[in-house]
Amino acid sequence: MFKVRFCFEKTGTAAYISHLDLMKCLQRSFTRAGIPVRYSHGFNPHIEMSIVVPLSTGYESRGDLCDLDLVTDELPADFTDRLNAALPRGMRVLSAKQADRPVNQIAYCAYEIRLPAGDEAAMAALFASPVCVEKKSKRGSREVDLRDYIRKIAFCREGNETVCHCILAAGNDPLNPMYLTKALKNAGFVPEEAAAHYIRTKILDENCQNFYN
Amino acid sequence: MNDKIRACLENVRKPARYTGGEYNAVYKEKNKVDLRFAFCFPDIYEIGMSHLGSKILYGLLNEMEGVWCERAYAPFLDMEAEMRKRGQPLYALESGDPVGDFDILGFTLQYEMNYTGVLNILDLAGVPLYSHQRTSLSPLVVAGGPCVYNAEPVADFFDIIMIGEGEEMWPELIALYRRAKREKMDKSAFLREAASIGGIYVPSLYDVTYRGNGTVAAITPRESAPPVVMKRVVKDLDKAYYPDKFIVPSTEIVFDRAMVELFRGCRRGCRFCQAGYTYRPIRAKRPETLEKQAKALIASTGWDEVSLTSLSSSDYPHLESLCECLVDYFEPMHVSLALPSLRADSFNLALVENVQKVRKSGLTFAPEAGTQRLRDVINKNLREEDLLEACKVAFAAGYNGVKLYFMMGLPTETDADLLGISQIVRHVIATFREHGKNKARGVRINVGISIFVPKAQTPFQWLGQIGAQEAERRKQFLMESLKIKNVTYSIHNYQTSFLEAVFARGDRRLAPVLERAWRLGCRLDGWDENFDFDAWMQAFSDCGVDPAFYANRELGADELLPWDHISSGVTKRYLFSELERAKQGIATPDCKFACRNCGALRLTGGGKCDV
Numbered sequence: 001m002f003k004v005r006f007c008f009e010k011t012g013t014a015a016y017i018s019h020l021d022l023m024k025c026l027q028r029s030f031t032r033a034g035i036p037v038r039y040s041h042g043f044n045p046h047i048e049m050s051i052v053v054p055l056s057t058g059y060e061s062r063g064d065l066c067d068l069d070l071v072t073d074e075l076p077a078d079f080t081d082r083l084n085a086a087l088p089r090g091m092r093v094l095s096a097k098q099a100d101r102p103v104n105q106i107a108y109c110a111y112e113i114r115l116p117a118g119d120e121a122a123m124a125a126l127f128a129s130p131v132c133v134e135k136k137s138k139r140g141s142r143e144v145d146l147r148d149y150i151r152k153i154a155f156c157r158e159g160n161e162t163v164c165h166c167i168l169a170a171g172n173d174p175l176n177p178m179y180l181t182k183a184l185k186n187a188g189f190v191p192e193e194a195a196a197h198y199i200r201t202k203i204l205d206e207n208c209q210n211f212y213n
Numbered sequence: 214m215n216d217k218i219r220a221c222l223e224n225v226r227k228p229a230r231y232t233g234g235e236y237n238a239v240y241k242e243k244n245k246v247d248l249r250f251a252f253c254f255p256d257i258y259e260i261g262m263s264h265l266g267s268k269i270l271y272g273l274l275n276e277m278e279g280v281w282c283e284r285a286y287a288p289f290l291d292m293e294a295e296m297r298k299r300g301q302p303l304y305a306l307e308s309g310d311p312v313g314d315f316d317i318l319g320f321t322l323q324y325e326m327n328y329t330g331v332l333n334i335l336d337l338a339g340v341p342l343y344s345h346q347r348t349s350l351s352p353l354v355v356a357g358g359p360c361v362y363n364a365e366p367v368a369d370f371f372d373i374i375m376i377g378e379g380e381e382m383w384p385e386l387i388a389l390y391r392r393a394k395r396e397k398m399d400k401s402a403f404l405r406e407a408a409s410i411g412g413i414y415v416p417s418l419y420d421v422t423y424r425g426n427g428t429v430a431a432i433t434p435r436e437s438a439p440p441v442v443m444k445r446v447v448k449d450l451d452k453a454y455y456p457d458k459f460i461v462p463s464t465e466i467v468f469d470r471a472m473v474e475l476f477r478g479c480r481r482g483c484r485f486c487q488a489g490y491t492y493r494p495i496r497a498k499r500p501e502t503l504e505k506q507a508k509a510l511i512a513s514t515g516w517d518e519v520s521l522t523s524l525s526s527s528d529y530p531h532l533e534s535l536c537e538c539l540v541d542y543f544e545p546m547h548v549s550l551a552l553p554s555l556r557a558d559s560f561n562l563a564l565v566e567n568v569q570k571v572r573k574s575g576l577t578f579a580p581e582a583g584t585q586r587l588r589d590v591i592n593k594n595l596r597e598e599d600l601l602e603a604c605k606v607a608f609a610a611g612y613n614g615v616k617l618y619f620m621m622g623l624p625t626e627t628d629a630d631l632l633g634i635s636q637i638v639r640h641v642i643a644t645f646r647e648h649g650k651n652k653a654r655g656v657r658i659n660v661g662i663s664i665f666v667p668k669a670q671t672p673f674q675w676l677g678q679i680g681a682q683e684a685e686r687r688k689q690f691l692m693e694s695l696k697i698k699n700v701t702y703s704i705h706n707y708q709t710s711f712l713e714a715v716f717a718r719g720d721r722r723l724a725p726v727l728e729r730a731w732r733l734g735c736r737l738d739g740w741d742e743n744f745d746f747d748a749w750m751q752a753f754s755d756c757g758v759d760p761a762f763y764a765n766r767e768l769g770a771d772e773l774l775p776w777d778h779i780s781s782g783v784t785k786r787y788l789f790s791e792l793e794r795a796k797q798g799i800a801t802p803d804c805k806f807a808c809r810n811c812g813a814l815r816l817t818g819g820g821k822c823d824v
Contacts, residue, residue: 013214013234014463016222021229021464028461028515029236031546045547058228086515088463089234195220 005099014090032086038069108204113164114197120155149175221295229464230258233306255330263468272456303337313338322360325716363669363776366723368416377444412445457509470518471510479524480804487668493813497823520551560603579618583633614657635694660702664710672791714764720775784812
């Protein structure tokens with residue numbers, strides 16, 4: 001058996017594939033690609049796989065991770081090419097290797113938030129003092145200071161957009177980047193009706209180093 | 214995808230329905246195609262993507278050089294609101310281009326309650342609703358599908374209605390359309406020529422007049438349009454086009470699996486069943502063809518299930534050997550077979566168990582009526598003994614539940630027939646008590662009851678549907694009699710069935726009603742949460758149309774019917790003789806034993822059915 005971890009992009013139309021649907025999409029892609037996947041031995045055999053850090057529907061990713069059990073002892077040489085030929089539009093495998101690091105070493109994710117152009121300096125200043133918002137989780141909602149979840153944040157102008165580059169907590173108590181947009185909307189820096197475009201760029205460890213390396 | 218579409222998607226449920234990009238979706242370069250085709254399904258994505266006919270035509274059209282066929286579905290309410298708010302017209306899923314700019318919009322009419330969906334799609338696309346309001350050659354608005362055997366209520370909205378199977382008609386129509394564009398023909402000249410293609414019905418070339426009593430006086434073809442448009446069929450299904458790829462949705466749909474078609478047509482002749490008459494003659498595929506098609510589809514899609522579809526799968530002559538061979542091939546790949554539409558009288562446990570090796574699903578039988586007398590009337594040639602025998606075998610093998618489908622409001626039905634439904638249910642329970650393998654687990658019987666809708670081009674086309682009060686009485690009666698331990702039941706909504714009956718036997722005077730109902734907010738009427746019966750009644754009253762005239766009236770034997778200029782191949786005389794037999798309670802044996810000359814074999818130039 002070989003445990004493969006592969007890094008993939010999910011952009012454009014594929015961003016709208018929800019987490020559960022993505023599992024199914026990938027499983028079908030494995031079948032189409034003839035990947036030697038391992039099935040569980042229960043009453044309803046299923047492919048042993050997991051998407052390492054689930055992503056909200058509508059968000060793009062430039063490097064999400066998926067773990068998959070193969071029946072072979074090593075990674076098939078053409079794994080990436082074969083899978084790429086079988087993926088829906090907007091999905092692409094960038095690389096694949098043995099799943100070595102335990103996923104509990106993931107501590108942060110890096111995001112890009114694309115917003116209508118605004119006052120970047122004022123936006124950055126907002127996050128210099130406590131920013132309280134209602135944060136929802138499975139256990140209910142509570143008031144939190146967003147700064148407790150932000151490792152790094154910067155704003156810049158790109159064309160007619162303001163881009164927020166941020167590194168946010170992942171792991172046990174993660175922060176969805178939409179809370180930053182919410183805070184910016186609450187503060188009046190972004191119009192209420194405006195659409196925000198989210199891109200996850202990296203999955204990081206405790207030291208803000210690429211987890212998948 | 215443009216920014217407007219992206220902004221819409223931020224606020225809707227299940228956005229993956231509106232993005233395209235699924236595996237096997239076809240993308241072409243715009244500057245290398247000369248004909249843009251939008252396949253429009255007037256219901257939501259999950260339904261439309263489950264429909265086999267669309268997959269066949271999508272593949273067929275995209276195989277044609279220079280043609281790019283894309284898809285559009287009815288947006289759900291939240292998406293429609295977003296699109297209207299932001300001024301985003303309906304777009305084709307592949308290119309994101311507005312559907313209104315396409316050359317041809319091809320609709321499929323699967324169900325009467327989708328008619329408002331047609332209007333909503335046209336309106337969202339910015340296309341005028343009525344054929345006469347569209348003066349140029351594009352967009353050409355075309356319909357096909359099972360409702361075309363009486364599409365009169367929507368005839369005024371379409372430029373062309375295709376009667377029958379599209380595999381051969383589309384290439385001919387597209388060739389003509391290209392020539393028309395090349396020769397700069399105007400729309401009326403094009404339509405006149407189109408009407409000479411077999412199976413092509415151009416509604417605007419027929420004048421319909423009515424008598425004082427509301428019945429049809431005459432249907433008069435103009436400009437050499439044929440007096441009767443005869444259905445087109447594919448003669449040899451083994452040689453007909455069948456896609457080796459289906460689009461694999463990236464989100465859940467209703468039938469999320471590969472499908473191969475065992476045969477078209479049905480030899481049983483149940484008198485209420487429109488498909489049973491309009492898909493004749495019976496044409497089967499060879500098992501080798503099916504095997505090849507199933508294997509190709511699984512390889513190209515990665516699905517874990519392949520369904521063997523038809524109107525009555527257990528009637529396929531080579532079913533056992535085909536299943537055996539498919540199971541042997543697919544089982545190691547974790548791919549299961551689905552066998553819908555099995556009959557209780559040819560139930561074969563070994564077959565079902567073999568098929569369900571990978572995943573076990575439920576058992577469903579459709580006795581349709583509660584007594585043998587009524588089953589003879591409707592020609593559902595199924596005996597209670599056969600049903601109980603099938604249940605016995607299944608229960609003994611470990612099944613502990615069965616789903617049973619019945620209808621209420623059938624012609625000649627009495628309370629004794631309704632009581633017969635609960636009696637059958639009790640007998641099934643007794644069968645379980647005697648033969649069930651796991652008696653301790655208990656039995657679960659699920660009873661589904663729909664309300665009879667008389668359909669055009671069937672022997673029951675002359676009969677009226679029961680009225681609201683009587684339907685309510687029978688419903689209460691059934692509910693009382695079905696209060697049985699271990700039994701759950703559901704009874705279809707009468708109001709929906711009533712509207713189905715109105716449009717199933719309607720005429721052209723219903724077009725304004727449809728438009729009015731749509732303007733009053735009716736759409737996605739098949740969805741309970743959006744079904745607004747009061748709005749429909751308002752629309753009828755605003756247009757001065759009595760719906761009961763269409764739904765509940767018994768039509769005269771010599772009456773000219775609104776759909777008499779459309780032929781499924783089966784003759785009106787044959788349908789009437791079947792009605793007479795029904796009234797006398799005489800069943801008609803299935804076509805396997807003797808050909809009864811229904812007329813459908815004219816379509817294939819004689820020969821015999823594959824039974």
